[in-house]
Amino acid sequence: MKNCCICEEMKVLWKEQKMLAEFCKGFRFVHLPKMKDTIPFMLQSSDEHVPFTAIIDGGTTSYFRLEKLDDNCRAQLTLLKPIDFKGRLAVTPEDLYALKKTSLCIHVEICSFCAITPLSIDLIDRPLPIIESKM
Amino acid sequence: MKAIVFIGSSTSGSSAEAFSAAAQLGYAAILLTDRKTFLRVKEKFPEIADIVFMESMDEESVRKEIDRLAAFHHIQAIISFVDPYVSLAAKLSNAFCNSALSVDALSIMGDKLLTRNALRNHPATCEFEVIDQNHNKPVINYPFILKSPISNGSKDVYFIENEKEFDIALCKMNKRLPQPSWIAEEFIEGPQYMIEIVVVETIPIIVAIIQQEIIKDYTFIVTAYEVVMQMDEMIYRELWQTIHSIVEEIGLQHGACHLEVRYSSKGWKLIEMNPRIAGGAMNRMITEAFGINLVKETIKLYLGEEPDLLRKNSRYVYTSFITLNNFGYLVDIEGIDVAYSVPGIIDIAVKPKIGSIVMPPISMGQRYGYTMAVGETSEMAKERAESSARLIKFYLEPI
Numbered sequence: 001m002k003n004c005c006i007c008e009e010m011k012v013l014w015k016e017q018k019m020l021a022e023f024c025k026g027f028r029f030v031h032l033p034k035m036k037d038t039i040p041f042m043l044q045s046s047d048e049h050v051p052f053t054a055i056i057d058g059g060t061t062s063y064f065r066l067e068k069l070d071d072n073c074r075a076q077l078t079l080l081k082p083i084d085f086k087g088r089l090a091v092t093p094e095d096l097y098a099l100k101k102t103s104l105c106i107h108v109e110i111c112s113f114c115a116i117t118p119l120s121i122d123l124i125d126r127p128l129p130i131i132e133s134k135m
Numbered sequence: 136m137k138a139i140v141f142i143g144s145s146t147s148g149s150s151a152e153a154f155s156a157a158a159q160l161g162y163a164a165i166l167l168t169d170r171k172t173f174l175r176v177k178e179k180f181p182e183i184a185d186i187v188f189m190e191s192m193d194e195e196s197v198r199k200e201i202d203r204l205a206a207f208h209h210i211q212a213i214i215s216f217v218d219p220y221v222s223l224a225a226k227l228s229n230a231f232c233n234s235a236l237s238v239d240a241l242s243i244m245g246d247k248l249l250t251r252n253a254l255r256n257h258p259a260t261c262e263f264e265v266i267d268q269n270h271n272k273p274v275i276n277y278p279f280i281l282k283s284p285i286s287n288g289s290k291d292v293y294f295i296e297n298e299k300e301f302d303i304a305l306c307k308m309n310k311r312l313p314q315p316s317w318i319a320e321e322f323i324e325g326p327q328y329m330i331e332i333v334v335v336e337t338i339p340i341i342v343a344i345i346q347q348e349i350i351k352d353y354t355f356i357v358t359a360y361e362v363v364m365q366m367d368e369m370i371y372r373e374l375w376q377t378i379h380s381i382v383e384e385i386g387l388q389h390g391a392c393h394l395e396v397r398y399s400s401k402g403w404k405l406i407e408m409n410p411r412i413a414g415g416a417m418n419r420m421i422t423e424a425f426g427i428n429l430v431k432e433t434i435k436l437y438l439g440e441e442p443d444l445l446r447k448n449s450r451y452v453y454t455s456f457i458t459l460n461n462f463g464y465l466v467d468i469e470g471i472d473v474a475y476s477v478p479g480i481i482d483i484a485v486k487p488k489i490g491s492i493v494m495p496p497i498s499m500g501q502r503y504g505y506t507m508a509v510g511e512t513s514e515m516a517k518e519r520a521e522s523s524a525r526l527i528k529f530y531l532e533p534i
Contacts, residue, residue, distance in 0.1 A: 130463060130532075132530075133529065134524040
């Protein structure tokens with residue numbers, strides 16, 4: 001059984017993500033605007049300052065959702081598509097406005113990374129801004 | 136070096152244009168302000184020789200500061216283009232610079248209740264009554280206008296249609312800005328104009344007439360300004376007579392002011408008057424329309440020089456203001472470059488900062504920008520300004 005500190009952190013993230021998904025269920029008298037079931041995150045490999053990146057729809061993404069984590073710290077990650085405030089693929093981190101789940105998955109060895117950067121859960125499916133102009 | 140002291144200013148618009156006007160006239164501009172914003176954007180105003188930040192702008196503190204400045208500056212005039220400092224500036228200018236400004240008249244104009252009382256018997260005065268703290272029910276007929284004696288920019292001005300609205304508005308105003316009394320005024324129907332006036336040795340000169348487009352909901356918001364080039368001669372004569380008698384009755388012998396008036400079925404009616412040029416885009420509009428920099432000419436008047444109010448050109452100018460229909464955090468603004476590319480556009484201003492909260496207008500402060508255009512006809516200037524304004528997009532994240 002393989003282990004490393006980043007894997008320990010990933011296990012906590014997995015636990016919190018499950019708690020988050022459970023928390024939003026079962027209310028009868030409380031209205032929660034949107035179900036939250038994802039803690040988006042970025043991964044950093046040990047030898048570089050740039051985040052780990054995967055190819056998506058003619059661009060790249062550094063944003064992931066944890067789908068599965070086995071005892072050997074192998075993880076299945078869903079690619080999250082970064083979009084800017086106009087709904088286009090966000091090219092730079094400064095352009096990131098929202099994240100959208102995709103059906104694309106990758107498998108990674110978590111222990112080959114050195115850092116994890118969790119992001120706001122509100123980024124997932126964040127509605128695009130209203131566009132207003134003079135009538 | 137000769138200097139002019141300005142008491143208070145906005146960071147843009149007519150009052151801010153005074154600094155470059157002073158520099159053009161060869162004076163060092165010194166600004167006394169209680170707005171910390173000026174210290175942050177100091178580099179935007181290279182023409183201000185000195186910015187003095189003051190915690191309090193009461194008369195005694197301002198007087199002390201001017202006393203201190205007078206030791207090493209040759210102060211020629213003390214001027215303010217913003218409420219509530221216009222009459223204070225004139226008073227100090229008379230004291231320190233031997234000018235002969237009509238301080239009493241300027242202070243009457245700075246207070247809406249004093250203005251109404253001073254013009255109580257004037258034919259341009261509408262029906263009005265004072266609502267005091269005892270909350271007496273108004274006798275005036277509905278609908279009427281309820282306003283604070285010191286309101287500006289349409290803040291604390293309400294359109295009241297029934298007793299319930301009256302109670303709510305009064306309660307709101309008392310919470311926000313307690314006043315000993317409020318004014319209820321007859322609602323006058325008719326097109327509204329802003330008249331920019333300079334009074335030189337008791338003779339009022341109409342520098343510009345600007346028609347206002349107003350949306351009336353719970354409050355009043357001016358959404359567009361148009362420089363009037365022609366007016367029916369009889370109506371214009373009637374206007375001049377009205378203004379002449381108002382200025383005479385108020386006692387303004389030397390100074391600048393603007394009046395907001397409506398042309399109703401009963402003739403010209405005074406909505407309000409202020410002892411200064413209107414703020415915002417007004418100076419730029421008059422400059423573009425007639426080649427008269429009114430702020431600069433007002434400074435000359437206050438310096439004891441003869442203002443040059445001759446029209447150098449005549450162009451139709453229209454300014455369209457942008458208001459929004461939704462609440463939200465401002466994420467981005469787009470289209471300003473495209474809006475500038477519309478023919479005839481001479482100025483575009485967009486106010487809110489990215490990240491700030493924007494909302495539908497409840498006062499003029501919630502107008503988030505404007506486009507200003509010139510044209511060969513009034514319709515052309517209007518069409519250009521409005522089509523340009525429609526190209527500016529505001530991206531809002533709902534709250």
